[in-house]
Structures are given as structure tokens and as C-alpha cells.
Amino acid sequence: MSTMSLAASPRTARVAPAGAELAPLRLTRRGRMVVAVLVALVLGGVALLFANGATADVPEGARAVTVRTVGAGESLWAIASSVTAPGADVRDALREIADLNGLTGPTLAAGQQLVVPVLAAG
Numbered sequence: 001m002s003t004m005s006l007a008a009s010p011r012t013a014r015v016a017p018a019g020a021e022l023a024p025l026r027l028t029r030r031g032r033m034v035v036a037v038l039v040a041l042v043l044g045g046v047a048l049l050f051a052n053g054a055t056a057d058v059p060e061g062a063r064a065v066t067v068r069t070v071g072a073g074e075s076l077w078a079i080a081s082s083v084t085a086p087g088a089d090v091r092d093a094l095r096e097i098a099d100l101n102g103l104t105g106p107t108l109a110a111g112q113q114l115v116v117p118v119l120a121a122g
Helices: 029-050 076-082 090-101
Strands: 065-069 113-117
Touching: 076 090, 090 113
Parallel strands: none
Antiparallel strands: 065 113
């Protein structure tokens, strides 16, 4: 068997003496293409992150609400009556106020703040 020597040729080895600077790196056409493709992939990934198509529309069936402070001697029924449209059932507004505020009973305290539905005009 013959023995082969694998030594780097002086033409391909780039060894710089101490203190000497190497020539600046130059990209070949193939190298520039690789860099361009990598940049395009990164930009495409970033675009996908921000292009989720989310909207801030109001859900169907949502109702406008306001915050109301309970006055001295004011009852839950009186508050529900004030936000109920003429001819509508006050009990529906009462249930909605209780649900919005997590109330388990009709007892209110003066100064308590309640989220109440806004009376629809018209």
C-alpha cells in the first residue's frame, strides 16, 4: 500500500503572520444568494408573527355598560327599573346586573359601584 500525504497546498492555506491583517472577506455569487435567502426567510417569519388578522370588533350580542354608584337607600330593583326599556321586563335587567357584578343576593351598600347595562335609546 502506498502512503499519501494530505498537506495543505500553499495556495489554499491562509496563515497570516502575527500582527498582519487579512484581506476583507468577499462573498461569492453563491454566498450572496445564501445570505439573501436567509434574510428573506427571517423577514417572512417576522411577517407571519405580526400578520395574525386579529380584529377588535365588538362581539355580536354585546351590550354597552356603564358604572353606577349605589346611592343611600337605593335598591337593586330601582336600579334595574331605571335601565329597563319601557314595556320590557325588569327581572331581565335585574338578572343581567346580578350576572355582570357577581351578585348572589339583592343587598347593596351605599357607595358600592355596579356595572349596569345602558338603556338603549329608541
